[in-house]
Amino acid sequence: MFRSSGGEPMAAPATTARALxxxxxxxxxxxxxxxxFERTSVAQIVETAGVTxxxxxxxxxxxxxxxHEIYARVLRMQRHRLEEIATxxxxxxxxxxxAASDVVVTSIANLDDTTIFQRxxxxxxxxxxxxxxxxxxxxHERFREIVREGQEAGLFRADAPTDLTVHFFFGSVHHLGTWYRPDGPLSAADVGNQFADLLLAGLRPA
Incomplete structure (x- = not known):
């Protein structure tokens, strides 16, 4: 997705194959x-887009x-970024x-897409x-593998179930659309770092 520096959606350049x-x-x-979604018709979409x-x-x-594609393209991008971080x-x-910070930042950057799809x-x-x-x-499984790796290395609590850890974290991420505002006091990077800090603090051994 192409966005302006202010976060507003922008059309893809007409020269790209993906423009339409x-x-x-x-x-x-x-x-x-x-x-x-229910109250939007295909006719409205094509009329607004100026196509047939x-x-x-x-x-x-x-x-x-x-x-489906509105969110699938966001998820593809996030999976690619996670793989780069994990390896x-x-x-x-x-x-x-x-990884935790990145998924928050990229979710906020595409907040309309993720909120619409969740709804x-x-x-x-x-x-x-x-x-x-x-x-x-x-x-989620790729994210979970990093948690397991840290547990096996003795860096994270061994008694923290990985499934519960992942569900807890992503449950918070999926609710960003209910409270985050771009004009609020925290930037996307601020929220990403604080979410990641909280996750790591919860996994720290006693």
């Missing part, structure tokens, strides 16, 4: 945020596909802190819901 699908996703995100229904259906099979330099504590995911067809859950489980 990105434009459709930006418009769909805006309309879903303003009036809800045929152009939309060339890239997306349905409105469900638009909703990068530093010990488990350093990499877990970096409307139940309206996807069952197959799309299963696909999304499998993708998110894979992301």
């Amino acid at each position: 699908p990105d434009r459709l996703l930006e418009v769909a995100t805006r309309l879903f945020a303003k009036q809800g 229904k045929g152009a939309l259906y060339h890239y997306f099979d349905s409105k469900d596909d638009l909703l 990068g330099a530093g010990g488990p504590a350093e990499r877990l802190h970096a 409307s995911m139940h309206q996807l067809n069952p197959e799309k819901q299963r696909e999304f859950r499998a993708q998110r489980r894979a992301y």
Whole structure:
């Protein structure tokens, strides 16, 4: 997604191959945020984007596909970044802190996308819901592996269940959209660092 320095969505450059699908996703995100997924029609999306229904259906099979892709592209980006962090330099504590901070910062940078999807995911067809859950489980499992690595090295509490740790942390991340405001006193980096600090503090051995 292309965004201005102020965080506002921007259209992808017309020279890129992804220009039209990105434009459709930006418009769909805006309309879903303003009036809800159910109350937004395909006709409204194509009219606002200035394209035909045929152009939309060339890239997306349905409105469900638009909703799924709005968050799927964010999740793909986050999984790629997590993999780079997990296989990068530093010990488990350093990499877990970096991974925890990164998912907060990237979630805030794409807050409309993540909030819309969390609010409307139940309206996807069952197959799309299963696909999304499998993708998110894979992301959480990679995060969990860093926690396990730290436990095995004696750096984290051995009595902290990794599943509970991951659910606790990501439950907080998924609620960012209910309270975070870009014009508030904390930047995305501030929140990311504090979330990561709290996670590491909870895992620190007695």
